[in-house]
Amino acid sequence: MSYQALMAQLAIGVSNGAFYAMLSLGLAVIFGMLNVVNFAHGALFMLGAFVALFLKLKLGLGYFPALLIVPIVVGLVGVLIDLTMLKRLRGLDPLYSLLLTFGITLVLEGIFRYFYGSSGVPYSAPDELVGAVDLGFMIMPLYRFWVIVASAVVCFGTWYAIERTRLGAYLRAATENATLTQAFGINVPVLLTLTYGLGVGLAGFAGVLAAPIYQVNPLMGSNLIIVVFAVVVIGGMGSILGAIVSGFALGILEGLTKVFYPEASNIVVFVVMAIVLLVKPAGLFGRAT
């Protein structure tokens, strides 16, 4: 195994980890506030990629405008989902919202599969991000590098917004005790809807980032989301930082497995999950549930 090949797989691993991190971060924020396991997270990630595609094909808007517009569009779809459906399930067993978002996933994927089949549509990276970058210790595809940087920035931004701002304090307070937070005069219902919108907006952003790497295809989300569930079980859903760290770490582990034992690369995350469950059932960063 050459050094260069090892590094190449590692780079792919880190950038895959970037997607795990962004998606599990959104899942963790939504779960913390709404107590909803958002199965539709993968489908909305896929929707993000398709919206980017439509922006390009129908409106001639390129990758960078899409990075700004898509999260807003997907976030608004999320707000709509919450107001029309999820909101009615507040206070019920969270299994119901899991099943509801599963249904939404089937509908979204079904629609896109009806029109696009199961095969993908290519979406090319912008010219500015084509090529390779020399990091000194390795040469890396520029686009992969960009994905890592962009997602690190977004993850840090989300963490900062939640841990260090006024709105974040509202979110944390409502996560801890929604009733009391509302009794202080904070409009918690709006806060919840907003959180769902922001969480899935993050998935939309990840979808645009993913479009040039994976092909834009109707099933790109659901295959990913199950792995992300495993990541979330490993990290524990209680912690923002835990979600980010375990996302990147598992991406790297998966990349390494591709080098040393490629047959197991699909399942390594699940195996890690099984081991974590045996050793530390609450998850690495989790509080007991």
Add this chain to the structure above:
Amino acid sequence: MSKVENAPPVAAVSPSTRTGRAPLLWVALGIVVLLLLPHVLYPVFVMKALIAALFACAFNLMLGYGGLLSFGHAAFFGTAAYAMAHSTKVWGWPFEAGLLLGVIAAGFMGVVIGVLAIRRQGIYFAMITLALSQMLYFVYLQTPFTHGEDGIQGVPRGRVLGVFDLGDSMIMYHTLLLIVLCGFWLIWRAVHSPFGQVLKAIRDNEPRAISLGYNVDRYKLLAFILSAALSGLAGALNAVVFQLASLNDTTWQHSGEVILMTLLGGVGTILGPAVGGVLVVTLQNYLAASGLPVDVVIGLIFIACVLVFRRGLIGELLAWREKKKS
């Protein structure tokens, strides 16, 4: 999560205390109808519906009576299907032995997945079972004996007791009916046994069951294994009827389907999941012919069930009858 600690468990929306004996008259009537049905409809279609009904009832053992949502039951269905197909086709085992192997293999998977999954509750249980069954999916995708995307085709139907040729669809039907009815009976017995009562007690109030001295985890695991084994029975039968064991059996979509059947019919009712299974299979048949996107319709039904119809068909019916009585 402090805000939902008082939320009732999923199954509690259904009238759960359906003890007492099943009205024998209705059971007899049902069996007569089932005996006549293949003369009216395609036997293969009725068999498909019966298999779905058994699968859903087995699944409901976990959700309806254990209060645990497994999102990975396709793993058991698929495992048994492969075991059945491989043992009868490659090893030349007889029908009965293949069936037994399928059930045991699924039960064994139930042990492995169950031991891991019951370490967490509620929503995590769902995610863990989903992840582990997805892992199994990837394993089956790659191991040679499953023949990947092609699946194991041309599974022989064989002979029951070495005499009756299952290639005859009527003999196949009656054999399958007998086995499925045995499965239903077993589930009915389990639910109404002391074991089932403890299970319901755990579902309704786990801390109390623990304080009463029950080894809660052991009960959950036993229920899980039983549920897995019976799902395997459905899977093994499926492989024989369609002479095919394929990757589709193990997908997360298939796990979702069995949840829908149960939800549609009524979580925590004896009859509900069977009715739901028959309905979903009928619907799929109809949709496949119509050219409409099946997943979209299934998804919409899912959404409708969760939003307005949480008791399911049979659950609503029972609630309505109870209301009328009081």
Add this chain to the structure above:
Amino acid sequence: MSTDAVLSVQDLQAWYGESHVLHGMGFDVRAGEVVALIGRNGAGKTTTLRAITGIVKKRTGSVRIESHEAIKLRSDKIAKLGLGYVPEERGIFATLSVRENLLLPPAVKPNGMTEAQIYELFPRLQERARSQGTKLSGGEQQMLAIARVLRTGARLLLLDEPTEGLAPVIVQQIGRIIRDLRSQGFTILLVEQNFRFAATCADRFFVVEHGRVVDQVAAGDMEAKSGELAAYLGV
């Protein structure tokens, strides 16, 4: 009923799920008064506060705050009528720092205390501003819970058992704070298990039993009625 009542509760009924807890609770609190609800454990005192704030949603009857009917409002709207709530067990958020706890409730009326004024009153909170809210001692947490609502400009304060589980020195300190707030014109509804403490700062007492008011005592009549009160409270 007097017209200058800041808070007027009439025929208040409330339910926790299926269980009916308040059965026609009624009393009023006039501007600048400190009124205490006293009674045994489980009599419905805390539920009364939770029904006034809208935390207990299933409720009927009438709750008027500054002559606005609040019985049908959501809890965040009720707070905006000028209500400051200091909950049972203080309700300090563990995931927020002391300062974030202090700044959490939004202003509901103009002219609330500034952060600086609060730190002047409670210097300890400034020293510990960056530490985790629940790392404070019990007494400090109670100060924080009170300080938190003083910032919002609310002039009507609901205090639920502010002395519970605290050392006698701290209890005296809280008594001083309540009397001080009264002299500044705050209107206070106090729920207390500790009758001796309530006697040091309240103007009037309502005795609560089985979810309704069974007696009313003015501060001046305390001595005369001490026998009856002892019977009510089971002391």
